Amino acid sequence: MLSRTASNLFWMGRHLERAETAARLLDVGQRITLMPNTDEGYQSEWASLLQASGTSDAFAAKYGAVTQEKIEEFLFFDRDNPSSVVSCLQQAREGGRIVRTALTGQVWDALNVAYQDLRKIEKTPRDKIDMAELTDFTTRHASTVRGAINATQLRNDGWHFMNLGYCLERADATARLLDVKYFVLLPRIEFVGSGLDTYQWQVILRALSAHRAFHWAYGGDVTAGRVADFLILNGESPRSLITSLYEAVWHLEGLARRYGDKVPTTARDKAREVLERLQNQEIDTIFDDGLHEFLTWFITDIGKVASLVHQDYLQGGV
């Protein structure tokens, strides 16, 4: 496969996942506004969500103070924001267009329909659209694309690259969300374990569409330890770090098997190493050693895996 094709497939996966992340953030924002809250709290939670998407500075520079309309504009419509739903879907579709030869008709169709519908929404006056529609739109189309990928793509190297993009992006997004919770949301350390704390952990769960799943898996109360365990170490949780990484390793193994020993496997070796470290972790030790430190390590290492993928496969061995 052409290196450029592989690269576009990899990034298509990343952008699709990123679009969903942006939509999730919007959804959570919507929920926050429905809760009784102080103005201050409301503001700070929006701010933390921006932080989660790594875009609070860009937002502040362009929009100033936080309002719901501005957030909606920024997270969904803004083409200057590379992480907005519109930007991500457009980039995914553009990437797909470039590698159409590597996509099935159904995947292209799903991607293209999503983009065409998106352009319709863009042309609709903003006061005619409610936020729930926007998040529904995104998750629905993202699911259709992913469904088409799973149902129709050949299980070849292209499929592995696409999914690798998906899982590395997912690992990164989950880790960042967790990190934001730990540092940004709570005004002071005394709030740990308080009602506000619990509520915020729930928000994180919702942001990852994992609210229900969490209760199925753990029952009982929402506590920092349980949520962190669910999102970091639980192999049944679809967006947990360990699941994302497990899948990344699986796809990298698939590539290594296909390509044989003529092609370097540094990305796979690194991903295996990170996975192994996760497998030997206990949630208590993570908290004892510092959640933020742990997440910083993880985010850095996921970045390393991604750049090794680039080195191993996307430069054409030159």
Added chain:
Amino acid sequence: MNFYNEMYEGENVREPYARLRSWVETMPDDFRQMKQAEAEDLFRRIGITFAVYGEGGDPDRLIPFDMMPRVFEQAEWRRLERGIKQRARALNAFLRDVYGRAEIVRAGRIPARLVYQNEAYEKSVVGVVPPRGVYSHIIGIDLVRTGKDDFFVLEDNCRTPSGVSYMLENREIMMRMFPQLFRNNRIEPVDQYPELLRRTLESVAPAKCQDRPTCVILTPGHFNSAYYEHSFLANLMGVELVEGQDLFVDGEFVYMRTTQGPKRVDVIYRRLDDPYLDPLCFRPDSMLGVPGLMDVYRSGGVTICSAPGAGVADDKAIYTFVPEMVRFYLGEEPLLKNVQTWTLWKPDDYKYVMENLPDLVVKEVHGSGGYGMLVGPKSTKAEIEEFRKKIEADPSNYIAQPTLALSTCPTFVEEGIAPRHVDLRPYCLCGDRIELVPGGLTRVALREGSLVVNSSQGGGVKDTWVLTE
């Protein structure tokens, strides 16, 4: 002016259109609109778009599709086919000649100036004979009809003719929407085209190629207006669609960058103009090409389709000599006629054209896509005078032709069905054999009375049928 109507002979419907007409007659009004919307939706969803530059608006515009097909009888088609193949052979013989001994120039049949001062003449490939002596591998010959037996060649496209994806997609969509029509009419298939194209490319692999040849399509990238076509063909042929950045030269070969390391490339079907192929040889500022590609080409390490320099044969000035080429190289009489053409660098022609501008069509020698032309009868006095100044400034840059009475074909328009002017571009493939599929791209001028069918000028497309006996 009287226009030949493809469907009627006087009051009577011509035989090949008989079944079509009854289909149209029994069609309820809203059915047509419904189907038209359905067709557009299909095109949009498949993503068949055509980018039109410099017009603003939707960058992914659809080319209007007309559901009323154009039909050829078997016998009509066979005649055209023989004429097209003959012309293709002559054009390639000409190219072989002018990059070799140039017998035709020595014999005084074509002025040396037209060949050697031609912008498309590529000195750097003189004496380089590509595999099987083929320079132009895909030739799109534009034809118009003015009467039952009167077909004229309007233009030869020897470089990278586009539009073949529309030929295939139009058929696909017609079959999907109107299966009944295909059961009732015996229509020759065209979908073997990609397979034929692949075979043609493989058949011209360089002698240095040992195994099964690796062919690729080289595109300028996804911003190009024909990008859809490039990816479409690559897909159907099962070959890689590459950009310049995917290729590199190492030693005597060209390679592509793959996830498993470098892979040798034997045949490049390029959809990129000569000046962009190799920055070391042509435009140094171009990022689209492959540095060193021309060296590999000249030393026989790779085949480039069409060969660099092939454009010298499809120039509008050279066009006037194609019948001469047929006689000179093949010793045959041309089966297809040229349109009468005045070349403005000849004093007599110049005088005649300047006196009759309002009745003529004037074209720039290197123009394409319906740009840089004057359609006398459709232009205002002011436009004509403006063009006159341009011609005066550089007469040898222009040719003129009579306004042809292009045939019309019934076409769905707002008010129902009306005759609209059409042309035809079949695609002839030249490798170890010369072949074409029974069909082509019919372009239709959707504006009433318009004779310009180019998609960049608001033209549409329709399916082209060749009926079996």
